[in-house]
Structure formats: C-alpha cells, structure tokens
Amino acid sequence: MAARTLYDKLWDAHVVRTDEDGTALLYIDRHLVHEVTSPQAFEGLRLAGRRPWRIDSILATPDHNVPTVDRSLGIEDPISRIQVETLGRNCSEFGITEFDMSDPRQGIVHVVGPEEGATLPGMTVVCGDSHTSTHGAFGALAFGIGTSEVEHVLATQCLIQKKSKNMLVSVDGSVGNGVTAKDIVLAIIGEIGTAGGTGYAIEFGGQAIRELSMEGRMTVCNMTIEAGARAGMVAVDDKTIDYLHGLPYAPSAGQWQQALASWRDLRSDGEAVFDRVLHIDAASIQPQVSWGTSPEMVVAVGSRVPDPQQEADPVRREGMLAALKYMGLKANMPVSEIRPDKVFIGSCTNSRIEDLRAAAAVAKGRKVAEGIKLAMVVPGSGLVKRQAEREGLDRIFIDAGFDWREPGCSMCLAMNADRLEPGERCASTSNRNFEGRQGQGGRTHLVSPAMAAAAAIAGHFVDVRDFD
Amino acid sequence: MDAFTQMTGIVAPLDRANVDTDAIIPKQFLKSIKRTGFGPNLFDAWRYLDQGEPGMDNSKRPLNTEFVLNQARYRDASILLARKNFGCGSSREHAPWALLDYGFRAIIAPSFADIFFNNCFKNGVLPIVLSEDEVDRLFADVAAQDGYRLQVDLIGQRIITPSAAEFAFEVDPFRKHCLVNGLDDIGLTLQYVDDIRAYEARRRQEAPWLFSEPA
Ligand code: SF4
Numbered sequence: 001m002a003a004r005t006l007y008d009k010l011w012d013a014h015v016v017r018t019d020e021d022g023t024a025l026l027y028i029d030r031h032l033v034h035e036v037t038s039p040q041a042f043e044g045l046r047l048a049g050r051r052p053w054r055i056d057s058i059l060a061t062p063d064h065n066v067p068t069v070d071r072s073l074g075i076e077d078p079i080s081r082i083q084v085e086t087l088g089r090n091c092s093e094f095g096i097t098e099f100d101m102s103d104p105r106q107g108i109v110h111v112v113g114p115e116e117g118a119t120l121p122g123m124t125v126v127c128g129d130s131h132t133s134t135h136g137a138f139g140a141l142a143f144g145i146g147t148s149e150v151e152h153v154l155a156t157q158c159l160i161q162k163k164s165k166n167m168l169v170s171v172d173g174s175v176g177n178g179v180t181a182k183d184i185v186l187a188i189i190g191e192i193g194t195a196g197g198t199g200y201a202i203e204f205g206g207q208a209i210r211e212l213s214m215e216g217r218m219t220v221c222n223m224t225i226e227a228g229a230r231a232g233m234v235a236v237d238d239k240t241i242d243y244l245h246g247l248p249y250a251p252s253a254g255q256w257q258q259a260l261a262s263w264r265d266l267r268s269d270g271e272a273v274f275d276r277v278l279h280i281d282a283a284s285i286q287p288q289v290s291w292g293t294s295p296e297m298v299v300a301v302g303s304r305v306p307d308p309q310q311e312a313d314p315v316r317r318e319g320m321l322a323a324l325k326y327m328g329l330k331a332n333m334p335v336s337e338i339r340p341d342k343v344f345i346g347s348c349t350n351s352r353i354e355d356l357r358a359a360a361a362v363a364k365g366r367k368v369a370e371g372i373k374l375a376m377v378v379p380g381s382g383l384v385k386r387q388a389e390r391e392g393l394d395r396i397f398i399d400a401g402f403d404w405r406e407p408g409c410s411m412c413l414a415m416n417a418d419r420l421e422p423g424e425r426c427a428s429t430s431n432r433n434f435e436g437r438q439g440q441g442g443r444t445h446l447v448s449p450a451m452a453a454a455a456a457i458a459g460h461f462v463d464v465r466d467f468d
Numbered sequence: 469m470d471a472f473t474q475m476t477g478i479v480a481p482l483d484r485a486n487v488d489t490d491a492i493i494p495k496q497f498l499k500s501i502k503r504t505g506f507g508p509n510l511f512d513a514w515r516y517l518d519q520g521e522p523g524m525d526n527s528k529r530p531l532n533t534e535f536v537l538n539q540a541r542y543r544d545a546s547i548l549l550a551r552k553n554f555g556c557g558s559s560r561e562h563a564p565w566a567l568l569d570y571g572f573r574a575i576i577a578p579s580f581a582d583i584f585f586n587n588c589f590k591n592g593v594l595p596i597v598l599s600e601d602e603v604d605r606l607f608a609d610v611a612a613q614d615g616y617r618l619q620v621d622l623i624g625q626r627i628i629t630p631s632a633a634e635f636a637f638e639v640d641p642f643r644k645h646c647l648v649n650g651l652d653d654i655g656l657t658l659q660y661v662d663d664i665r666a667y668e669a670r671r672r673q674e675a676p677w678l679f680s681e682p683a
Pocket of ligand 1 (some may be wrong): 109
C-alpha cells in the first residue's frame with residue numbers, strides 16, 4: 001500500500017462507502033453531546049419517528065449554560081435552564097449517558113471526553129461544537145459538526161463527508177522556558193492566518209509537539225479550528241497510551257494489548273506526502289498576546305501593538321483599524337502597557353490540571369493587583385476541580401484573590417452569568433477574541449494560563465519569563 | 469428543506485472580512501431550543517444600539533442606522549455579499565438559521581469557513597464562492613445602483629447581473645443535487661443501512677473495545 005498520512009489512515013478506516021464524486025459515508029465511533037447544539041437535533045429525530053442508532057457511542061454533558069457558582073441554587077436564567085433541562089430530558093428519553101450538573105464528572109465536553117477515556121486513538125469523534133478538534137490530540141479524527149449533522153449521526157451513526165487535504169505543521173526543535181502549548185498554537189495561527197487551514201486536516205508534528213504533554217497537545221489541537229481547519233491531530237506515542245491506561249472508557253484489560261497493537265500504527269508513514277508542509281522554529285516562539293478581534297491578531301508579549309499604516313493590503317488595514325477601535329488600543333503601544341479589568345483562566349483550551357498548575361505556580365504567594373476587578377479560575381471538569389483541590393491549588397488561587405469556581409464554559413463565551421461588561425478588557429486563556437465573545441462590547445486578549453496569572457498579579461501584561 | 473433552483477433578489481453588501489458566527493448570531497440567542505425565530509437577531513450587535521437579549525421586542529429597539537441592513541435600499545435583501553472567510557468560528561447552525569429566517573437564500577463571498585459552508589447547504593441556503601475580483605466588482609456595482617438585484621441560477625451554476633453579465637460558480641454535485649431537490653440527508657443515508665451494518669459488524673470484530681461499555 002502507498003505511504004499514507006495519519007489522516008489518510010483514519011479516514012480509510014471509517015469509510016462505509018464512497019460515491020463516484022468522492023462523497024463518502026463516514027462511520028462515527030464517538031458522539032459527544034452538549035445542551036446548545038442538540039435540542040433541535042433530538043426534536044428532528046422525534047418528528048421523523050427515528051431513534052438513535054447506537055446509544056453506547058454517545059456521551060452527553062451540559063457545559064455552556066451551567067452556573068459556575070453554587071449549583072444548589074439551580075440556573076437562574078429561565079432560558080438557560082430550559083436548555084439544560086431539555087438535554088436531560090432527551091438523554092433520559094433515549095437512554096443516553098449524561099453527566100448532569102450534579103454529577104462530579106460534569107464539565108466542558110472537550111475536557112470530559114478525554115479524561116474519561118471516551119476519546120481513543122483511531123476513533124472518529126464528533127460533537128456539535130467546533131472545538132471538537134481537541135480530541136485529535138489522541139490520534140483520532142475529530143471535528144465539529146452542525147445541528148443537522150448531529151441529527152444525522154444520531155439517526156445513522158454516519159456523516160456524509162468529503163476528504164480534506166493533508167497539511168503538516170512541524171514545530172521543529174524545543175521551545176524555550178515559559179513558552180507553552182498555547183503560545184505555540186497562537187504563533188501558528190499568527191503565521192498561517194484564520195483561513196490558512198481551510199480545506200485541510202492538520203497534523204501537528206515535530207520535536208516541540210512530541211515534547212508536549214497530552215494536555216498541551218489538546219490545547220494545540222483545540223485551536224486548529226481557529227486556523228480554519230476542522231480537524232487537527234497528533235500521532236500516537238507512549239504519552240498517549242500512558243494517559244489512557246486505566247481510564248473508565250479505555251479498553252478493558254482483556255482488550256488492551258489488541259488495542260495497543262492497532263494504535264501503534266497511528267502515525268504518518270515516513271514517505272507520506274502532504275499537500276502542504278509548514279515548518280516553524282520552536283526556539284523563535286515567544287509568549288503570545290492577542291491584540292485584536294481575530295485569533296490571528298497576535299504578537300509576542302515583548303513587542304508593540306501593530307500599526308495599520310504599515311499594512312499594504314487595504315482590506316487587512318481596514319480590519320486592523322476596526323480591531324484597534326473596538327479594542328480601545330493605540331497602534332505602536334507596548335503590549336506590556338495593556339491593563340486588563342478581568343482575568344479568566346478556563347475554557348476547553350486551557351482548563352486542565354496542567355493549566356491550573358501553571359497558573360498556580362505564578363500566583364503562589366502573590367496577590368491579584370488592585371486594578372483587577374475579577375480574576376476567576378474555572379476548572380474544565382469536576383474531576384479537574386477535585387484533583388486541583390487535592391493538590392492545594394484552590395488555596396493558592398483563593399489566597400491570591402482569585403475566584404475558584406464550578407466547572408463549565410463560563411466566560412469563554414458568556415452564555416451563563418459570567419461575562420464582561422461593555423468596554424471591559426480581559427486576559428483570557430480561551431480561544432476566541434471575536435467582538436462580543438465574552439460579553440457585548442467586551443475586549444478579549446488571548447494568552448496562556450501562566451501569562452493570564454502573571455497579568456492578574458502585575459495588573460498589566462508581562463512576560464512571564466521575567467516574572468520573579 | 470425547501471428546494472433551491474433559482475432566485476432573484478436584492479443584494480446587501482457586508483464589507484468586512486472574517487465575519488464570524490458570533491457576529492452573525494450572538495450567543496445569548498443560542499439558548500433557544502427551536503430552529504426558527506432567529507432572523508430579528510441576525511447581526512444583533514451591529515444592527516441595534518442596545519444590548520440584545522432573548523425575549524425582547526425587537527421592533528422597539530434602537531437601530532444602528534449605519535449598519536447596512538438598516539438602510540432602506542437593502543431592507544428586502546435576500547442575497548448577502550460578503551468578504552473572505554465568511555462564517556468562521558463556532559459550528560452553531562443558528563448562523564444559517566438566522567440568515568434564512570431573515571430572508572437570505574444566497575451568500576456570495578471569496579471564501580467561507582468549512583463548517584458554516586456545510587451548514588448552509590443543510591438548510592437551503594446557497595453559499596457561492598466567486599473570485600476576489602468578481603466580488604470586488606459586485607461591491608462596486610451594488611454601491612452604484614439602488615435596488616441592485618442579482619439572479620442566481622443554481623441549475624446553470626451562474627449569477628446574472630442586471631446588465632446581463634454572467635459569473636459562473638462551482639458547486640459540489642452531491643450538494644447541488646440535494647439542494648435542487650430539497651432532499652433530506654438522513655433519508656438518503658438510510659438507503660445504505662445494509663452497508664452501515666456490514667461496516668459495523670466488521671469493525672466490531674477488528675476493534676471490539678470501541679463497542680464496549682465503560683468498566
Ligand atoms: S469552553 Fe468555550 S470554546 Fe470550549 S466548548 Fe465551551 S464555549 Fe466552546
């Protein structure tokens with residue numbers, strides 16, 4: 001057989017049938033469900049008199065609308081409450097496993113799936129959420145789908161898909177101290193732009209990616225969609241396998257060896273040909289801060305806000321001017337002079353235990369600066385929260401003046417009560433800095449957890465490497 | 469889903485690149501459990517001067533008169549002209565639902581984000597990719613002429629301007645077939661139930677751990 005990429009292998013293993021024009025029916029192994037993009041799909045299923053094809057492939061949890069304060073009070077906003085209750089009703093009607101708000105395993109769907117071992121190498125994983133790309137970190141083909149497709153997978157266990165092209169992003173060499181997975185992926189998006197990956201499935205490779213933990217790889221794959229590609233992935237290695245061993249949904253002892261044998265092949269063949277290859281020098285990557293309203297608008301923390309007058313392309317120049325206006329920033333000002341009002345550490349990009357450890361290491365023994373109105377830490381799941389509490393991270397955060405919250409999407413998109421007020425500026429570990437993303441008129445700066453914690457302590461952005 | 473063969477309509481120009489789905493339909497409106505009713509909140513943050521929340525009477529809200537859809541000449545628009553990477557961001561199908569509910573049946577841009585592009589077809593909205601130059605020319609023509617209308621002919625895969633100029637566009641044959649006939653994907657896939665079952669049986673043999681319940 002000709003040499004194949006990891007994506008080729010995952011694709012080939014899931015094709016049920018292919019039409020002459022290349023349209024394929026692709027089998028789906030794991031379907032993750034949350035409350036926002038599923039109600040209309042279940043409704044469609046009911047209206048057509050259909051039932052889910054394979055309920056054991058589905059795992060559901062509410063995340064977008066859930067409160068991050070005391071859960072015993074329920075959800076105050078009636079419309080949010082109806083949406084969360086609707087998920088509960090749909091799951092019990094069809095017999096689907098749901099980690100509901102009272103379940104200690106509840107959390108952001110992209111944190112919950114991997115930590116349960118519900119995301120496995122070689123799987124196709126879908127969810128009605130664009131950050132499903134996260135799960136590609138396990139050598140899986142994982143991508144976000146719309147609600148019609150959620151219904152399609154529920155009804156048929158398949159999706160109608162066309163194959164994407166192959167792109168390799170190789171991050172060569174090692175990153176320096178204080179440079180994290182978040183900085184790597186922001187730098188990649190800064191380089192290729194938010195449409196750079198459109199039409200491609202991206203495999204992340206190179207020494208710097210291999211050196212990342214599974215959490216770090218998830219952070220990188222999570223933001224693949226911000227580079228325009230639906231799926232991002234990393235080859236399976238020992239780290240992947242060690243992470244999965246013993247998790248509830250991982251293969252049982254009797255099947256473990258058989259699974260391992262098949263997982264070992266989940267990497268691109270040496271001779272495989274990619275349609276596009278991009279090399280990035282890891283050593284050149286600095287801690288990143290986004291300055292605009294698109295994730296490609298990033299700079300190194302030690303630099304200045306870019307000047308639209310230096311931009312030759314008129315559409316881009318207009319975009320930069322509009323972004324600076326919205327963000328309330330001046331061209332050429334040092335990034336270190338930008339002062340956030342709020343700090344948000346959380347989201348499916350950066351709310352795993354490693355992220356909280358990195359933020360806590362910076363916060364330890366220090367205090368949140370006077371000018372910061374709110375600094376909050378929102379663990380990605382109930383299990384992450386418990387682990388952090390076992391390690392005493394909650395005390396470190398609370399002593400420093402951070403809020404320590406219940407798990408959920410929270411201020412990543414502000415569908416619950418956590419949000420920015422108009423004009424407020426936030427240092428956020430989330431993935432999108434679009435206008436109004438964290439609350440209408442809110443201004444988002446995307447950073448790593450350590451950089452967010454450092455900004456909370458200093459009251460302005462600082463290079464975490466100079467932070468003493 | 470309504471079939472789409474051809475249509476003629478007023479064109480509204482949205483002169484911004486990278487219009488994301490948060491801008492198309494802000495998150496507070498995603499709490500609905502219905503597929504309809506999103507039209508009044510399409511582009512909510514740009515369209516109104518106040519902060520929109522579900523359940524408001526939108527007819528009483530202050531309009532941002534500078535926003536293109538609030539200008540009288542574009543009020544009845546059913547074709548949206550946009551810049552590159554339209555629909556980037558989240559997978560929310562509420563974005564095409566909102567465009568459709570507002571009255572848009574076709575969107576023309578130099579490029580679209582993948583998930584949004586796909587979601588459009590599932591809802592009878594036709595995303596049309598033209599070159600940057602062609603899109604530039606359309607922006608200029610729309611600005612120059614009040615009541616500018618385009619004819620979209622999906623069967624012939626072309627757009628016809630008021631001066632009878634034509635622009636050809638590509639469309640995936642399968643998607644075209646579904647749109648032209650208003651076909652439901654699920655019904656089509658269920659024709660292959662036997663193939664799916666055969667695949668599943670084989671997969672169960674090869675990778676049984678994918679079919680076992682958690683320990
Ligand atoms: S944390 Fe943010 S990006 Fe992730 S699933 Fe939730 S809302 Fe989406």
